[in-house]
Amino acid sequence: MIASAIYTVLFYAIAAGTILLALAVVNTRKLLRAAVALMGALSTTAGLYAMLDAQFLAGVQVLVYVGGIVVLIVFAIMLTRSGELLEDNPTLKRKLVGAVISIGFLVSSVGAVWGSPFAIASAGKAPANDALMIGKALLDYGPGGFVVPFEVISLLLLAAMLGGIVIARKTPPTGQPFTSGGDLPGEAEVYHPLSQRDDETGGRAS
Amino acid sequence: MNLLFVISFVCLAAGMVGGGLVFSFLVAPHRPGAIKNTPYECGEQPIGQAWIQFNVGYYLFGLMFLVFDVEAAFLYPWAVAFRQMGTVGLIEAGLFILVLLVGLAYAWKKGVLEWV
Numbered sequence: 001m002i003a004s005a006i007y008t009v010l011f012y013a014i015a016a017g018t019i020l021l022a023l024a025v026v027n028t029r030k031l032l033r034a035a036v037a038l039m040g041a042l043s044t045t046a047g048l049y050a051m052l053d054a055q056f057l058a059g060v061q062v063l064v065y066v067g068g069i070v071v072l073i074v075f076a077i078m079l080t081r082s083g084e085l086l087e088d089n090p091t092l093k094r095k096l097v098g099a100v101i102s103i104g105f106l107v108s109s110v111g112a113v114w115g116s117p118f119a120i121a122s123a124g125k126a127p128a129n130d131a132l133m134i135g136k137a138l139l140d141y142g143p144g145g146f147v148v149p150f151e152v153i154s155l156l157l158l159a160a161m162l163g164g165i166v167i168a169r170k171t172p173p174t175g176q177p178f179t180s181g182g183d184l185p186g187e188a189e190v191y192h193p194l195s196q197r198d199d200e201t202g203g204r205a206s
Numbered sequence: 207m208n209l210l211f212v213i214s215f216v217c218l219a220a221g222m223v224g225g226g227l228v229f230s231f232l233v234a235p236h237r238p239g240a241i242k243n244t245p246y247e248c249g250e251q252p253i254g255q256a257w258i259q260f261n262v263g264y265y266l267f268g269l270m271f272l273v274f275d276v277e278a279a280f281l282y283p284w285a286v287a288f289r290q291m292g293t294v295g296l297i298e299a300g301l302f303i304l305v306l307l308v309g310l311a312y313a314w315k316k317g318v319l320e321w322v
Contacts, residue, residue, distance in 0.1 A: 071268055135285070136290060
């Protein structure tokens with residue numbers, strides 16, 4: 001079966017790409033490169049979902065994680081003072097603690113996967129139109145329906161949005177545009193392209 | 207076989223990008239200079255470092271985008287199942303959107319949507 005062989009090769013290629021990109025996330029010294037590698041790792045994970053016939057999950061993975069979470073991470077990185085970790089040399093104690101924690105997480109997650117029965121996977125083929133099934137289950141209010149979690153999700157999103165606004169804002173006067181109130185370091189150095197063009201070379205380092 | 211189309215499309219796309227890069231690497235003359243190493247910004251001369259600290263307002267815009275991004279992800283299966291669910295589904299999704307609109311109104315009232 002040539003199709004099955006292609007499928008196997010494709011799976012191992014995507015899985016290897018995911019692992020390499022995930023290693024790049026934790027090994028690079030530049031935070032923005034880590035964010036881009038994270039974007040790639042999440043995209044290849046979406047590829048794995050698509051290979052499992054979970055097209056809706058793959059679409060949500062790209063829409064929410066690649067398009068949303070990583071963008072938010074990039075904004076968070078750009079809020080920080082410096083994007084490089086060049087000065088950071090972790091001590092042996094920190095390395096040991098990190099190793100213990102990550103090995104513990106690996107053991108517990110592998111144990112959780114190992115202990116799960118995965119009855120659906122062994123029951124046969126996935127439904128042909130999974131978005132339709134998910135939509136019906138999401139809106140159904142009878143037994144087996146998820147309409148209450150569906151509405152609770154909107155409350156959760158509302159709480160996240162209000163919480164983010166309340167934490168980040170500093171009560172500007174009514175009608176004033178939003179700023180952080182100048183409490184962040186470097187807030188006074190906000191980039192003004194026109195005001196800094198003072199010499200002919202445009203201030204570029206020679 | 208749908209998968210074969212996808213694979214051949216991916217291979218073709220990767221080949222076009224990679225082929226272009228490899229061909230220009232092989233053929234193009236390599237004469238680097240200080241001007242050529244500056245980032246290209248539509249003909250504008252770059253000033254200072256590329257690493258500037260963003261205003262925190264951008265982060266809030268990103269956060270609100272993420273919230274409505276997740277909302278879109280949940281409304282997609284609703285839109286697919288809309289014909290089967292009918293009026294009840296419309297009311298449920300309307301409630302879902304209404305709750306999130308409260309957050310949007312709050313952000314609007316607090317001036318988060320004002321561009322700095």
